[in-house]
Amino acid sequence: MAGNTEPLSPRAKLAVTAGKAAAAVSRAAGRGSGSVIGGRVALKLDPDLLARLARHLDVILVSATNGKTTTTRLIAEALRASGPVVSNALGANMPAGITSALAGGSDARYGVIEVDEKYLAGVARDVTPKAIALLNLSRDQLDRAAETRMLAEHWREGLAGSKALIVANADDPLIVWAASSSANVVWVAAGQEWKDDAWSCPSCGGVMQRPGDDWFCGECGFRRPMPSWALSGDHVLDPHGSAWPIKLQLPGRANKANATTSAAVAAAFGVPPQVALERMFSVQAVAGRYDVVSFMERELRLLLAKNPAGWLETFSLIDPPPTPVIMSVNARGADGTDTSWLWDVDYTRLAGHPIFVLGDRKLDLAVRLEVAGLDFQVCDSLDEAVGMAPPGRIEVIANYTAFQDLRRRVGN
Amino acid sequence: MSDNSLRLVWIYPDLLSTYGDQGNALVVERRARQRGLDVQRVDVRSDQQIPTSGDIYLIGGGEDRPQRLASERLIRDGGLSRAVSNGAIVFSVCAGYQILGHEFINDLGERQQGLGLLDVVSTRGEGERCVGDVLADIDPQLGLPPLTGFENHQGVTHLGKTARPFAKVRFGKGNGVGDGFEGAYNDTVFGTYMHGPVMARNPHIADLLIKLALDVNALPPVEDRWYEALRQERIAAATQPA
Numbered sequence: 001m002a003g004n005t006e007p008l009s010p011r012a013k014l015a016v017t018a019g020k021a022a023a024a025v026s027r028a029a030g031r032g033s034g035s036v037i038g039g040r041v042a043l044k045l046d047p048d049l050l051a052r053l054a055r056h057l058d059v060i061l062v063s064a065t066n067g068k069t070t071t072t073r074l075i076a077e078a079l080r081a082s083g084p085v086v087s088n089a090l091g092a093n094m095p096a097g098i099t100s101a102l103a104g105g106s107d108a109r110y111g112v113i114e115v116d117e118k119y120l121a122g123v124a125r126d127v128t129p130k131a132i133a134l135l136n137l138s139r140d141q142l143d144r145a146a147e148t149r150m151l152a153e154h155w156r157e158g159l160a161g162s163k164a165l166i167v168a169n170a171d172d173p174l175i176v177w178a179a180s181s182s183a184n185v186v187w188v189a190a191g192q193e194w195k196d197d198a199w200s201c202p203s204c205g206g207v208m209q210r211p212g213d214d215w216f217c218g219e220c221g222f223r224r225p226m227p228s229w230a231l232s233g234d235h236v237l238d239p240h241g242s243a244w245p246i247k248l249q250l251p252g253r254a255n256k257a258n259a260t261t262s263a264a265v266a267a268a269f270g271v272p273p274q275v276a277l278e279r280m281f282s283v284q285a286v287a288g289r290y291d292v293v294s295f296m297e298r299e300l301r302l303l304l305a306k307n308p309a310g311w312l313e314t315f316s317l318i319d320p321p322p323t324p325v326i327m328s329v330n331a332r333g334a335d336g337t338d339t340s341w342l343w344d345v346d347y348t349r350l351a352g353h354p355i356f357v358l359g360d361r362k363l364d365l366a367v368r369l370e371v372a373g374l375d376f377q378v379c380d381s382l383d384e385a386v387g388m389a390p391p392g393r394i395e396v397i398a399n400y401t402a403f404q405d406l407r408r409r410v411g412n
Numbered sequence: 413m414s415d416n417s418l419r420l421v422w423i424y425p426d427l428l429s430t431y432g433d434q435g436n437a438l439v440v441e442r443r444a445r446q447r448g449l450d451v452q453r454v455d456v457r458s459d460q461q462i463p464t465s466g467d468i469y470l471i472g473g474g475e476d477r478p479q480r481l482a483s484e485r486l487i488r489d490g491g492l493s494r495a496v497s498n499g500a501i502v503f504s505v506c507a508g509y510q511i512l513g514h515e516f517i518n519d520l521g522e523r524q525q526g527l528g529l530l531d532v533v534s535t536r537g538e539g540e541r542c543v544g545d546v547l548a549d550i551d552p553q554l555g556l557p558p559l560t561g562f563e564n565h566q567g568v569t570h571l572g573k574t575a576r577p578f579a580k581v582r583f584g585k586g587n588g589v590g591d592g593f594e595g596a597y598n599d600t601v602f603g604t605y606m607h608g609p610v611m612a613r614n615p616h617i618a619d620l621l622i623k624l625a626l627d628v629n630a631l632p633p634v635e636d637r638w639y640e641a642l643r644q645e646r647i648a649a650a651t652q653p654a
Contacts, residue, residue: 149475150475200427205477337543337562338562338607339562340562341431342435343432343433343434366641367639373442
């Protein structure tokens, strides 16, 4: 705490200490990292602690429906070229987890913070960020979350008047709507495969026109802003028109988009794209995602997909047939208890792959695949599914709690 | 039904497809094809004209503002009402169900006119949203097995004289009036609050629509193994306290 502790008030210090003690107890009791309970205790003792901890840092916030944990990691790695970084790297992204992460920081210069979509406006108010990266917004957990368009509206209101530099995806109309109330925006053409939450103009309700990569509302003139950064194939195009190769260990188009946004953020803090992108190469698995593990003499690649947009991006990165695909779907609290989103996912893209389904809601998935006209096997366990697949690579795609279950089973 | 091809129209996926509503279109399409029918599926965006020659029309659920826009555009278009007067079958879910009634409460908190194709009036409930698994008995006249679905709405829908309750809930809220009824229907127009999507959990409803469109009493059987397994699981889930 060298850099941070000195200017803190006695009350804030006490709060940090109490929080760490609670976290240690939680860890000792085998209940995870303890970061959330620690943060809760600390915030209770000093409700302004988050603001105080952030005061001595250049804070960068990252929010989105998909990709925020990975992008937070990429930005953190890039900025380490310029100074020490503290970050909630494990994805505890609500105020308690964020407080805990900042309190655990050393003499950091930067705080790179992933924020849950619902908390973005509030956290942005508390921590006075220097920059905010906004990646995408799409339907997710509709049984308990706000409507997607309302979330964009909430961001827009919360970010109006913010002094932060907003680094935002020009290809997602909901993100553009959320960001364009801010004075200081850097637009990034990061792409967005999923389009079904933005056919209706967020400004006037008109029908969105989408010729090629462009988009605009035919009625009110709300349209795609001119980006200054862009993802172009395997390269980042910077505002000067220079192309920088993206080299990542992380797979897929979506991660190239995350790297592009991260390079734009890093540049705002004086880290040139070349340096930023080279540093991003060191990021391997993020909280187990994209990890390849050996299990029962097969190589399982663990892929997290929580919502239709995430599944779509995941299908575009898996190895071609005949690589087997195991899919596991749950509908517990953290997943959302409504499984209707399965019908927004185009599973016909899995044609040709041997398919195995498991998880609490394997029967919902079975009906979905039956209607898609695919062949599949319903399995009771990961072991059973893996046992039916030939040796070699297997793509394993799961939603949130199903992913945690899989990690436990394979000892990841 | 014309020349052996079933015309299936999915109305306004750009506005009313928030809860996997495409699923209902996919299930109807799949089960019609399995019976050897040629299916022409037309997805109509809200800046396009509704064709009046469809056999089955599907309308899904959506958020509050898109619901208002959809109702305005459907009234302006007029095609769906003309199709119904020609005898077309309509199946609607949640926001779509409210739009087919006489009126509903829009995102501005105002009473808004619907299409009046179903004799129902919807308001907004004061209490918590109805969210969770539902089990209901479908009107015996329709000869269908129990209805299983997932509800997620705050609507309260009152039935008028010419609308019949589609089902009576055993577990869940349904129309939210307190009388235990769920959904409404008349000769050719159906409405329900059930997501899931509802056809995935109740493929017999898809078959009913196909039979009405073909004007036949029975269809050749198809493999229902996974639907049945899912139904049993969800019915058990609805009857157990969360």
